[in-house]
Amino acid sequence: MVAGFLEPLLADGVARQGSQSGWLAQVRTRALEQLIRDGLPGPRNEAWKYTSLRAIGQRRYARSDPAAATRPIDANLLDLPGVEGPRLVFVNGGFRADLSIIADVPGMELRSLSDVLEAEPDSLREFLSRSFDNAEDAFARLNTVLASDGVVIRVAAGARIVPPVHLVIAGAVAEKELAWQLRCIFDIGEGAALRLVEHHVGENGHGHFGNVLSQLALRANARLDLLQVQNGAETASLTRRTEALLDAGAHLEMRSIEVGAQWMRHDLAVRLNGDRSRFVSRGVFALRGRQHADTRLDIRHSARDTACDIVWRGVADQRARGVFHGAITVESGADGSDAQLSNKNLLLSDQAEIDTQPVLEIHADEVKAAHGATVGQLDEGALFYLRSRGIGPAQARSLLTLAFCRVAFDSIENGVLREYLDALMLERLPQAADGDSQTKSSQ
Amino acid sequence: MNSPVMTSDHTLIEVDAREGAASAGNQRIVEAMNRRYDAGFVTDIETDSLAPGLDEGVVRWISRRKGEPEWMTEWRLAAYRHWLTMIPPEWAKLRIAPIDFQAISYFAAPKEGPKSLAEVDPKLLETYEKLGVPLHERARLAGVAVDAVFDSVSVGTTFRKELAAAGVIFCSMSEALREHPDLVRSYLGSVVPSSDNYFAALNSAVFSDGSFVFIPKGVRCPMELSTYFRINAINTGQFERTLIIAEEGASVSYLEGCTAPMRDENQLHAAVVELVALDDASIKYSTVQNWYPGDENGVGGIYNFVTKRGDCRGARSKISWTQVETGSAITWKYPSCVLRGDDSVGEFYSVALTHHHQQADTGTKMIHLGRNTKSKIIAKGISAGRGQNSYRGLVKIEKGAAGARNYTQCDSLLIGKQCGAHTFPYIEVKNPGAIVEHEATTSKISDDQMFYCRSRGIAEEDAVSLIVDGFCKQVFRELPMEFAVEAKKLLEVSLEGAVG
Secondary structure, eight states: OOOTTHHHHHTTOSOOOSSOOHHHHHHHHHHHHHHHHHOSOOTTSGGGSSSOOHHHHHOOOBSOOTTTTTOOOOGGGGOOTTOOSOEEEEETTEEOTTTOBOOOOTTEEEEEHHHHHHHOGGGGHHHHTOOOOSGGGHHHHHHHHHOOOEEEEEEOTTOBOOSOEEEEEEEOOOSSOBEEEEEEEEEEOTTOEEEEEEEEEEOTTOOOEEEEEEEEEEOTTOEEEEEEEEEOOTTOEEEEEEEEEEOTTOEEEEEEEEOOOSEEEEEEEEEEOSTTOEEEEEEEEEEOTTOEEEEEEEEEEOSTTOEEEEEEEEEEOTTOEEEEEEEEEEOTTOTTEEEEEEEEEEEOOTTOEEEEEEEEEEOOSSEEEEEEEEEEOOOHHHHHHHHHTTOOHHHHHHHHHHHHHHTTTTTOOOHHHHHHHHHHHHHHSHHHHHHHHHHHHHO | OOOSSOOTTSOHHHHHHHHHHHGGGHHHHHHHHHOOOOSSEEOOSSOOEEOSOOSHHHHHHHHHHTTOOHHHHHHHHHHHHHHHTOOOOOOSSOOOOOOOGGGSOSSOOOOOOOSSGGGSOHHHHHHHHHHTOOHHHHHHHTTOOTTTTHHHHHHHHHHHHHHHHHTOEEEEHHHHHHHOHHHHHHHTTSSSOTTSSHHHHHHHHHOOBOEEEEEOTTOBOSSOEEGGGOHHHHTOOSOBEEEEEEOTTOEEEEEEEOSSOBOOOOSEEOOEEEEEEOTTOEEEEEEEEOBOOOOTTSOSOOEEEEEEEEEEOSTTOEEEEEEEEOOOSEEEEOOEEEEOSTTOEEEEEEEEEEOTTOEEEEOOEEEEOSTTOEEEEEEEEEEETTOEEEEEEEEEEOTTOTTOEEEEEEEEEEESSSOEEEEEEEEEEOOTTOEEEEEEEEEEOOHHHHHHHHHTTOOHHHHHHHHHHHHHHHHHTTSOHHHHHHHHHHHHHHTTTOOO
């Protein structure tokens, strides 16, 4: 029987969600039953080996924010320099029309999930009938049971949307700690293109538990550029599951920056289902304090001549713990697959920990696959080079650490955005603070 | 494995003597061995056999039969009781048919072997031919034994004299328990505790025999030790237990196994190997494993579930594992190093080949505890046919392991459409002064390489073995020379029919 974390959330069964279609009710009831049966995964579950759910499992969150629609929030938090276009804002799991900017962009449909569910739930059947049969996917199940809102973006075949869509997922201080759920669906039509920014922000001082389930469908020859900036409140917990299905010739280009949240888990599952589909991922996590971030990639090559190219960097300082799992599976018959993964990490404190696990599972022989992982420190030679040019030790470290992290976003063409990300990263990097103080004191 | 005499608790010389005395009564032994027992166990002056099944009585019987001291019996019983509470591991990427532990006989007298080479499976003889196994050894390997062993017996005896002069103890575990009980007691289970894992616990309860090696302080073992020459170690059965201790400044190179295919009736091999290296000691442990892999359709074959662990207990100690795994239907083994002493070094070199329906889940664990500890892992996996080959490794840098260094390289080679090659490395780092590097690649033999060889008139199969040999070179050069040559041939034989 469920206890602790799940109990208050599941007390009233499935949450109301639009006009409950028969099939949808079935999927959600099934998820509820599975969740009650299996509860949260324990430490012996391989997918949760390095991330304990014990502390979370004992906390009790309120099921939703009754005041989400009017909850005040610092408007400055919602901005992202260089990103100007349609904006969708969710605060504590509720859609905020007052903060959103919904422009009419030809070829793109941009609506809230509750809206679509009310009017035409069957149009989302392909996405919402997804069930999660593994006990490790407890939070995806929870999302299935409880999420009553989210976002639906559909891009018509051939439409190439120029302005980036800015999706802001924000947490605001509330009377109680909340567990909020969001379900996001992105359907990029044949030959269409979209740029999307998934932006997590939060006011400090709340300890909400956010749970986002996103499904991306890239039809034949579609392209999606997805930038994820996770800068949630340092006291919050956040779990995300992003699933992408790529048809023939589709291209998903992802950049992920993880700096926020006290506790963070991101499951990224990519299915290269169509021939010649391609997935490129650049990511970084920079952690400090007692932050815990667990990134879990599961890339599956199921078709011929598919490619993935993954570069992730990690930095852990103070008492932080960074976990990276990068699994690539090449299925039988996926000949011509090319899979590359690199994960490098900097461990900056003797209280911090990095656990990395690059995995290759290869069932085809016409394959090129390689992965590499390292954990270490900054190159002494490079430090010496900078020192010899008169740069102070702390600043030199900071410079090199930033360069190390920049791999995640230095290919972004938008200069304003890139500079903002530089600043965000620099501010988060542990050495930066020392660097500044040293520079000041030496002046 | 067939052998004509019951050898598990007798030394080499005793075996020899006993054989002479008993040769006339061979018929009686055979009769006794063929006798059916309904339940429990039967003690016979000539031979002993246990009916299948496992309970505390069986554990006690084995211990008593081997004349072990009381503490040893208790140790076994504790292991057995703990084993009862455990469940078989399921995390490996292996498909294992359920094992009925009650259907196994835990102390079986050897079955009757063929009387002469003429009765040996011609396919087996053909393989010996290809491997270049000397004629007199072929018979012994095929289990014909009796006369053919004589050479090896005398070789073994000569070795023992020379080793004794150097102060090295090299004997069976049973003998060690009788002659050096205190030494055994202080080290047994200190690296692999009896409760370590499911198969290690089972082994601790029922192990029949194994090798014991003790190299005293400052001694460099005058020769490479090998079970190959020690007749009484050959039929130690499915539950072998090996313990090697190198005292301060001592060094030894130990080779286990045999390059020629062993026919074995046993389905399950659950061995435990423990190595202890004190200050400045070094142990090199090489394995060539070629147990029966099952036929082309995946029927039969050995389950090779082995726990091997070395403890670099002393400062500047070194333990090096080299393994060539070509046999067994299923291989589940992770020779590991606990790098406890400062500046200690752990190494793991492995070639694992799976063909037909073979499965291997193998790798290593390097646990860095001491300062400036270093480890190196070179793992080469070759998959052919429907073989499934996984590397699973853990590199763990604990808080105190400042300046620790690890380098890991795992390469997989795929031959054929239906095989699989997998890599599951775990890297856990808790010390900011450590440097850990892991890299892995998977590919098939490139068309360019093949074309290059073929255009120079090299036959397809030869070209494949040439390329495979190059692929494995980093590991082979760690093997003692003569075994490197045999290992190379072994891969050729094992890969037959993989191409085309």
